Amino acid sequence: MPDPATAPSAGYDLLLVLHDVAPHTWPDYQPFVEAVDALGDVPMTWLVVPNFHKRDALTLAPGFRRMLGRRLQRGDELALHGYYHADDSPPPCSVRDYLMRRIYTHEGEFYSLDQDSALQRLHAGMTMFQRFDWPLAGFVAPAWLMSEGTRQALRRLPLKYTSDPRYLYQLPQFTPIAAPGLVWSARSAWRRGLSWLACELQAVRLAEAPVIRLGLHPMDMRHGYSRRYWMNTLQQLLAQGRTPMTKSTWLRARHTA
Secondary structure, eight states: OOOTTTSOOTTOEEEEEEEEEOGGGHHHHHHHHHHHHHHSOOOOEEEEOTBGGGSOBGGGOHHHHHHHHHHHHHTOEEEEOOSSSSOOSSOOOSHHHHIIIIIIOSOOTTSSOOHHHHHHHHHHHHHHHHHTTOOOOBBOOGGGOOOHHHHHHHTTSOOOEEEOSSEEEETTTTEEEEOOEEEOOOSSHHHHHHHHHHHHHHHHHTTTOSEEEEEEOHHHHTSHHHHHHHHHHHHHHHHTTOEEEOHHHHHHHHSOO
């Protein structure tokens, strides 16, 4: 990371985002979240999966839901992150689709959905948020993969934003706003090594970026190497004077006409 003494401060922001939030991933995140809380007021955006892989339903986890409610009271944000976080569409029929849905990820739930199917799952997720009295502004597709049908569905809903690895998109027009970030693939030692190198190079390029997004995953929390990287990076960015915000707060503060 850049030297805090030479890095930007005022007017530069930081978005800390926890992906794949579900009852079974909370034990992975809990020590890290507690360490972040100890740093002071660092709001986070939690990407919540209503029924992870069809076997981890929020409706069956009242204690977990109460914890998320407390996070909202602290100033955190909850966003909808797919519905099942699992690709249950028919098998891929092209080389490109096979690469995206079987090599890149098996969890691109919204990669192949038509508009009606995407609307059905989005409505189900929104209804669940309403049931628990959770405010909802954003949707992030698992693995950031969205079909054209998903995009059309999002244009019909009252959500405020979606995102991919490089941009936040204000809805319904899909207005792109640059929000580059750092993300790891921590499934194996060689992936963690490459992720460290790629993020170090990316961090140098982003030293003057108005905002930096940190995209964390439960797998990152299961390895001391990646977990320490995220905590050190967060502390360095805060020391540089970057302001931590949720996605919604950042959009309202920086991109409201």
